[in-house]
Amino acid sequence: MNQIELWMQTPIPTARAAYPGYDPDAPLPPAPEAGEPVLDITDCHPRIAYAASYLHMGVPGALTRCYVRKGVYERLCRALDLLPEAYSLRIYDSLRPQRVQQALYDDYFARVKAEHPDLSEEQAACLTEEFVARPVLDRLHPSSHQSGGAVDLTLCLEGRELDMGTGFDEFAPIAHADAFEREGLDETVRRNRRLLHHAMRQAGFTHYSAEWWHFDYGDGPWARRTHSAPLYAFCAEGDLR
16 A cells, blocks of 8 residues: 555544644743744745635735745645655645734634624634634744744645635634544545645644644644744744745
């Protein structure tokens, strides 16, 4: 059995099984001020495409270029090296400026309040933050996308996106990474999600269990899941080049 078929037959573990002892609220040491450079990888690799999803959705301040930390790019390349040439990655979103994170948070918070009018502000914020992180201005403790360490992406075969069962940013239980591990659900989607998941994990990323498309390296969530110190501080637009 080759590696691809093995990955397709290996279930995606639950977050608890994948990261023993993981505590999403565990305190972290501050990230170093001087970290790895932020790279514009929009046209750097023939098998990495940038969808600029938020730009096309009209999110205020969305970037036209794809920026990630150097270590993230190296691991994206590593994931592709593990896959046959016919496979490629399409990045929906990567580094987010503060104004983009704020716009996404405010939009989803408003949707939560509209759908659940009886929730308190605190309850609505808790539900919102399952899918959209609260914008953070703390330079040494940024949210994942504000650090340049998080990527939202999918896997393509011969240039076409594989069926993952939901679209990007579909905030529902079916978007959880292991949702299609349940019996009776689409086998093709299950195998596609497994392939993306295991290739990215093998390359050095951790995954966010509530979103099949979200992977981390070097940021706060990665640090908590790997019981490490974070590598990346807040990335301001002035750091982009």
